[in-house]
Amino acid sequence: MAEPLVTTLLPFVNKTAIGQLPGKVVHNLSLRVLDTLGICFATYNQPYATVLTDVVKRSSAPGRCTIVGFREGYAPAGAAFANGVLSHGAEMDDCHIPSITHAGSTSLPAVLAAAENVGASGAECLAAAAVAYELLPRVSLAVPGKFHERGLQTTSMCAPFVNALAVGKLMRLDDRQLAHAAGLAGALSGGLRTGNDDGSWTKRLFGGWAAQIGVTAAQLGANGFTGPREILEARFGLYKAHLGDIELNVDALTAALGQEWETLNTSFRRYPCSFGLHATIECCLKLREKHNISSADIAKVECRLPKPAARWWFEPEAEKRRPPTSYAAMFSIPFVAGAALARGEVTVSTFEEKMLRAPDILEVIDKSYWTPDEVTPFPGTMPGWVVLHMKDGNRLEHRQIHEPGSPRNPISEDELFRKFQENTRPVLSSAEVENLWAQGLEMRKVADVRELLSRFRFDGHGGPRRGR
Numbered sequence: 001m002a003e004p005l006v007t008t009l010l011p012f013v014n015k016t017a018i019g020q021l022p023g024k025v026v027h028n029l030s031l032r033v034l035d036t037l038g039i040c041f042a043t044y045n046q047p048y049a050t051v052l053t054d055v056v057k058r059s060s061a062p063g064r065c066t067i068v069g070f071r072e073g074y075a076p077a078g079a080a081f082a083n084g085v086l087s088h089g090a091e092m093d094d095c096h097i098p099s100i101t102h103a104g105s106t107s108l109p110a111v112l113a114a115a116e117n118v119g120a121s122g123a124e125c126l127a128a129a130a131v132a133y134e135l136l137p138r139v140s141l142a143v144p145g146k147f148h149e150r151g152l153q154t155t156s157m158c159a160p161f162v163n164a165l166a167v168g169k170l171m172r173l174d175d176r177q178l179a180h181a182a183g184l185a186g187a188l189s190g191g192l193r194t195g196n197d198d199g200s201w202t203k204r205l206f207g208g209w210a211a212q213i214g215v216t217a218a219q220l221g222a223n224g225f226t227g228p229r230e231i232l233e234a235r236f237g238l239y240k241a242h243l244g245d246i247e248l249n250v251d252a253l254t255a256a257l258g259q260e261w262e263t264l265n266t267s268f269r270r271y272p273c274s275f276g277l278h279a280t281i282e283c284c285l286k287l288r289e290k291h292n293i294s295s296a297d298i299a300k301v302e303c304r305l306p307k308p309a310a311r312w313w314f315e316p317e318a319e320k321r322r323p324p325t326s327y328a329a330m331f332s333i334p335f336v337a338g339a340a341l342a343r344g345e346v347t348v349s350t351f352e353e354k355m356l357r358a359p360d361i362l363e364v365i366d367k368s369y370w371t372p373d374e375v376t377p378f379p380g381t382m383p384g385w386v387v388l389h390m391k392d393g394n395r396l397e398h399r400q401i402h403e404p405g406s407p408r409n410p411i412s413e414d415e416l417f418r419k420f421q422e423n424t425r426p427v428l429s430s431a432e433v434e435n436l437w438a439q440g441l442e443m444r445k446v447a448d449v450r451e452l453l454s455r456f457r458f459d460g461h462g463g464p465r466r467g468r
């Protein structure tokens with residue numbers, strides 16, 4: 001009998017340590033911790049975040065773990081849930097594009113909460129984060145793109161399983177306990193993409209829910225609760241129960257594991273909306289700047305898209321052309337193309353409710369349509385291809401295969417720092433921002449991760465904090 005697939009991953013889980021990670025991976029992970037927590041600074045006071053944190057405050061036991069925006073400590077599952085929602089809800093978190101997975105908002109909250117709970121060092125925390133960032137894409141790439149095709153959120157399907165392993169590593173679980181924890185977490189995975197169309201808040205929960213499941217499953221496994229060992233490959237396992245009798249690319253789970261680093265292939269996010277929109281935004285902005293055009297001079301806006309991408313971000317057309325909520329607008333190519341061409345920027349303020357019916361943006365939206373892009377690999381990239389048909393008969397075109405923030409079209413560390421500055425500005429002084437950024441980059445040297453994460457505690461609902 002073949003060994004369960006989960007057991008093929010355990011050697012990597014167990015042996016991964018800070019000293020065995022390439023320096024560029026360690027530095028990259030430190031940037032991702034800062035980016036994720038910075039996003040929480042920017043979102044903790046949003047309406048959806050307030051609802052969520054109020055529920056967590058009432059339902060979670062006190063503990064050692066940080067929820068960004070609160071001074072009190074909470075139990076690890078509650079803190080992981082809250083920070084996962086805070087970091088994913090504004091669509092500013094990182095993403096591994098080929099696998100369509102978000103470790104920053106799904107695995108990091110679980111890892112950070114578990115690290116605080118056990119008093120792990122910064123080095124131990126980063127090693128567990130590496131486990132999550134390397135395994136999450138691979139679990140998805142065993143069935144590339146198939147969860148999304150079925151209307152399931154890939155991250156929320158795959159991350160609970162991975163999070164249980166990463167958290168279990170910090171808890172020093174043995175192989176038997178790790179396998180049970182991963183089995184429990186995989187059995188509890190779920191997440192429907194339907195909220196992307198109507199603008200409801202469900203997708204905002206997925207990162208936090210998967211983080212909470214991973215923490216809870218690891219705690220259960222540590223205490224003897226059993227889970228299915230063949231959770232990935234069984235006839236009613238994670239893959240076949242949701243996708244049918246599908247052929248698995250089993251080799252993807254361990255291909256070059258510990259040799260080639262998917263962490264470095266994970267994209268940072270430049271714009272506060274779905275990654276699938278970013279390349280289209282850049283195409284529009286570059287055309288607007290290069291040709292000094294006014295949206296009034298445009299006759300038609302042709303967005304060339306792979307057919308699955310159009311299904312996600314241009315359909316159903318009625319909702320995408322007139323997003324019912326600001327959150328729905330974050331998944332609408334007609335809306336962001338209209339904003340980019342009409343206003344010359346796409347920022348957090350672009351998605352305020354008042355912008356949804358801005359006449360200049362609607363004018364461009366009504367000129368937009370999509371045609372099939374049958375040459376760009378998808379979902380290996382999140383491409384953009386815009387053709388502007390001008391009223392004077394000219395045809396202006398820009399194509400961008402790789403989304404901004406990807407390894408092939410990277411965001412600089414300086415730009416990431418500016419993003420962190422912008423996200424933390426309502427709460428921290430300039431000196432505090434610089435100090436916190438510097439401390440975060442040296443996370444591997446921190447003896448107890450609580451020393452760093454305590455800096456992210458403040459009374460967010462009692463007014464801005466200035467100085468310490």
